[in-house]
Amino acid sequence: MDYNYIIKNFKTPLYIFNIDELVRRTRYLKAFFKCGLVYAVKANTFIPKEIESVVERFEICSNGEFEICNKLGIDHSKMVISGVYKDYDSIENMISNYDIGKYTIESLNQFELLEELSSKYNKEIHALIRLTSNNQFGVSEEDFKYILKNKKNIIVDGVEYFSGTQKTSLKKINKEIDHLCEFINSVEEEFNIQLNEIEYGPGFSIQYFQNEEFDEENYFKELNEAINKLRHKKLYLEAGRSIAASCGTYLTKVVDMKNNKNGNHVILDGGINHLVYYGQTMAMRLPYFDVFPKKDNKKEIYTLYGSLCTVNDVIIKSVETQELEIGDLFIFKNVGAYSSTEGISLFLSRELPGIILYKNKEFIKVRDNLKTSEINYPNYEK
Numbered sequence: 001m002d003y004n005y006i007i008k009n010f011k012t013p014l015y016i017f018n019i020d021e022l023v024r025r026t027r028y029l030k031a032f033f034k035c036g037l038v039y040a041v042k043a044n045t046f047i048p049k050e051i052e053s054v055v056e057r058f059e060i061c062s063n064g065e066f067e068i069c070n071k072l073g074i075d076h077s078k079m080v081i082s083g084v085y086k087d088y089d090s091i092e093n094m095i096s097n098y099d100i101g102k103y104t105i106e107s108l109n110q111f112e113l114l115e116e117l118s119s120k121y122n123k124e125i126h127a128l129i130r131l132t133s134n135n136q137f138g139v140s141e142e143d144f145k146y147i148l149k150n151k152k153n154i155i156v157d158g159v160e161y162f163s164g165t166q167k168t169s170l171k172k173i174n175k176e177i178d179h180l181c182e183f184i185n186s187v188e189e190e191f192n193i194q195l196n197e198i199e200y201g202p203g204f205s206i207q208y209f210q211n212e213e214f215d216e217e218n219y220f221k222e223l224n225e226a227i228n229k230l231r232h233k234k235l236y237l238e239a240g241r242s243i244a245a246s247c248g249t250y251l252t253k254v255v256d257m258k259n260n261k262n263g264n265h266v267i268l269d270g271g272i273n274h275l276v277y278y279g280q281t282m283a284m285r286l287p288y289f290d291v292f293p294k295k296d297n298k299k300e301i302y303t304l305y306g307s308l309c310t311v312n313d314v315i316i317k318s319v320e321t322q323e324l325e326i327g328d329l330f331i332f333k334n335v336g337a338y339s340s341t342e343g344i345s346l347f348l349s350r351e352l353p354g355i356i357l358y359k360n361k362e363f364i365k366v367r368d369n370l371k372t373s374e375i376n377y378p379n380y381e382k
């Protein structure tokens with residue numbers, strides 16, 4: 001990527017999502033696991049259109065995500081309307097105006113809502129019942145059976161099960177899959193039905209930090225073996241970060257530097273409001289990054305801060321890197337998932353970064369830097 005061009009033409013802080021990398025990664029996952037792929041839109045709402053031809057489905061968890069995908073022209077039959085809270089008006093709009101592929105049922109109230117609207121609009125609804133992994137998402141095994149016993153209009157195509165996120169323990173995953181298989185068998189026997197589909201989210205892990213050992217190839221091989229037990233059904237794997245993380249870089253410039261008895265402090269024009277990997281542990285860990293322009297000068301130890309005026313806004317503590325000067329560009333990698341939406345981006349009324357898609361060696365601006373002062377402003381005229 002031509003960083004001279006980027007510096008000249010775009011303002012920092014800035015996200016760049018490399019679509020060639022995104023498509024490569026998505027195709028790789030599909031070829032490796034040889035099953036349907038479901039992209040969890042929450043991971044990055046700027047990229048769904050770019051992978052529409054590669055993935056089978058989009059997991060949409062709010063009306064906002066629906067509006068984005070709808071405006072992008074995503075095929076409605078590829079949409080799975082999911083989420084822990086489905087409000088009446090949004091679901092009514094979806095059911096009455098569109099032919100949505102599927103809905104998940106995540107509670108008895110959602111079940112009643114979908115039954116009611118399906119009957120009101122005389123529309124066939126295909127659903128997956130989400131079985132809980134013992135948290136606030138999905139239904140218990142008892143409620144799962146209640147839904148099968150009491151459904152009228154809804155066609156239950158199968159089960160959705162999401163294991164968690166950043167999962168590395170294949171022992172746990174194997175145990176969960178065994179239990180899921182047992183449960184499906186018992187339900188099929190008891191109700192004399194076939195659940196044709198399994199949509200399974202293994203919580204694919206991503207290595208975000210240097211000096212951490214995660215052998216993705218081996219993990220994928222073992223995960224692939226574990227999911228063999230699910231392949232007698234139509235199998236779809238849900239992924240967010242594993243699809244989106246590698247395509248993203250976050251660019252932020254050195255805007256000030258100072259030195260005191262605690263060392264060299266470097267202030268960047270970005271910060272933890274835009275840069276989220278997984279949890280708020282970054283200052284203690286070392287993300288992958290480059291500095292531009294590269295210089296072979298002597299090295300120094302620096303602590304990197306954002307510009308949020310809070311002691312929490314520390315990006316990396318005591319990192320050794322080339323001698324820095326104001327204007328140098330930090331390029332943080334693997335930020336394609338969650339970073340652009342998960343940060344505390346309204347804090348201190350800093351601008352939201354611009355967003356660029358990089359595709360076939362071209363830069364496509366899909367969002368300008370946005371002022372948050374307008375959102376944080378008390379408008380007495382309202």
Ligand SMILES: Cc1ncc(COP(=O)(O)O)c(C=O)c1O
Pocket residue numbers: 040043059082162164165166201203204238239240241242337
């Ligand atoms: C149901 C469901 N599927 C998929 C995902 C995506 O998870 P990840 O980004 O870890 O792949 C999530 C994340 O919260 C989820 O709740």
